[in-house]
Amino acid sequence: MPSRKELSLDEFQVISEWYHSAILELTKIRGFRTDTRWIAKQLDLSPEHVNIAIQRLLRLGFLEMKRREEWLDRSPGVVVPMEVLPEPAQKNIYKQAHELSHLLIEKSPMGAQLHGHAVLALGREQLPEILDLYERFQEKLSKLIEAHPQKDAVYQLIFSLCPLTRPNEEANKKENKEKHLE
Amino acid sequence: MNNPVMHWQILSKQPDALEKFYSSLFGWQVNSDNPLGYKTVKTGSKSGIDGGIWPIAPNEGHSMVQLFVQVEDVKAYLDKAKNLGGTVVIPPQVLPGGDEMAVLVDPDGIPFAIFKSEKYFPG
Numbered sequence: 019m020p021s022r023k024e025l026s027l028d029e030f031q032v033i034s035e036w037y038h039s040a041i042l043e044l045t046k047i048r049g050f051r052t053d054t055r056w057i058a059k060q061l062d063l064s065p066e067h068v069n070i071a072i073q074r075l076l077r078l079g080f081l082e083m084k085r086r087e088e089w090l091d092r093s094p095g096v097v098v099p100m101e102v103l104p105e106p107a108q109k110n111i112y113k114q115a116h117e118l119s120h121l122l123i124e125k126s127p128m129g130a131q132l133h134g135h136a137v138l139a140l141g142r143e144q145l146p147e148i149l150d151l152y153e154r155f156q157e158k159l160s161k162l163i164e165a166h167p168q169k170d171a172v173y174q175l176i177f178s179l180c181p182l183t184r185p186n187e188e189a190n191k192k193e194n195k196e197k198h199l200e
Numbered sequence: 201m202n203n204p205v206m207h208w209q210i211l212s213k214q215p216d217a218l219e220k221f222y223s224s225l226f227g228w229q230v231n232s233d234n235p236l237g238y239k240t241v242k243t244g245s246k247s248g249i250d251g252g253i254w255p256i257a258p259n260e261g262h263s264m265v266q267l268f269v270q271v272e273d274v275k276a277y278l279d280k281a282k283n284l285g286g287t288v289v290i291p292p293q294v295l296p297g298g299d300e301m302a303v304l305v306d307p308d309g310i311p312f313a314i315f316k317s318e319k320y321f322p323g
Contacts, residue, residue, distance in 0.1 A: 027260065052296045053235040065237035066215065066255045073256070076290045083293035 025102065028074045033103075034111050036118055036174070037061055038071050042081060042091040043172045052087050060172075115176050122174060137182065145179070152177050203277075207268035208251035209313070214263075215239060215255045235296035266303075268313045274300045277314050281306075 025033075032038040040061055044050060051057075054072065058065040075081035080093035100108050123131065140148075156177075163169070212218045219230045219239055229242040230253070239253040256263065271277040274292045281304050282288065289311060290303040301315040 031257075051235075054237050055235070058237075065232075069237065070255050070257045070260075073290075076293060079291065083295060085294050086296055086298050 026078075028078050030107075031074055032078060032080065033100075034107070034114070035071070036115065037063055037067065038075060038080075040172055041068065041071055041075065042093055045081075045089045045091050047169045047171065049170070050089070052083070052089050112178065115174065116178070118174060119176055142181075142185075148179060201272050203269050203271055205267045206249060206270045206315075206317075208249065209266045209268060210251065210253045210263070211256045211266060212253055212263045213256055213258050215253045218253055264311070266311055266313055268301075268315055271314045271316055274302050274314055274316050278302050278304065281314075 041057060044057060044060060054065045054068045057063075058068045061068070072081060075093075076083070078093075080091070082090045082092050084090050100111070103111070156175075159175075210218060222228050222241065223230050227244065229244060230239050231242070232239045234240070241251045241253060243250055278288060278292060285307040286304045288302065288304055290301075292300055292302045294300050299315050299317040301313055303311060303313045305311050
């Protein structure tokens, strides 16, 4: 597990507010314009919001205004591992991502969206393995996306696996007792 | 080349309110019709210099005024400033209007910008 490190206010804002990543991803799409009014329109934000976000990205070196009409994403793949954040901050970030999804589902037709949903019985000790599987999937997905020469939209992807049931303490106790007797 | 201060910039948590305040107080003309939506401020006077208003987040330090110093080579002056004890806040960037700009902090902690402009400023 990564050790806790002091996050700067800029770093914290960048990982906790979705639009910083969205601005960086937007620089990669066809027809991107180095115009904060255009960016604001694409993301349904005010130009002021966008300008404040751009300043943070510039200060952190995550965005480069290379030429008049070319801005580059210079951010490292994962800005900060989530594990360095306290639990309430982590929960807040994921809740915000889901809240944004609620809005996005309403905003575009179903044909423009992809969703997966399942309810599964599983063993809690499988969680690290499942996370590993998801990370490998994300890696493959990134490669697939990177290979496409004509990106024309920015999407949000969320992966969440949360327990629907309370921890089954009685079953655990019984199991432990049986193990003890053996 | 001398390095004149060519521009001032108010970093504000309430840019719209300040636009209204200064234009009402002094009759300054504020225009944000440029790619960054930058509020350029024209005093309308032949003496003195013009400026601009730029937003900062409510939780990001104090509102303040920054000076913009014109240089012929942004990178060279950035290195010179670093050697003299300045620190870089924003490395050189090419703004959509074509000006090149970097933001530094002087040894007393005061931020300022250096810029190179073919025309003059900004956006």
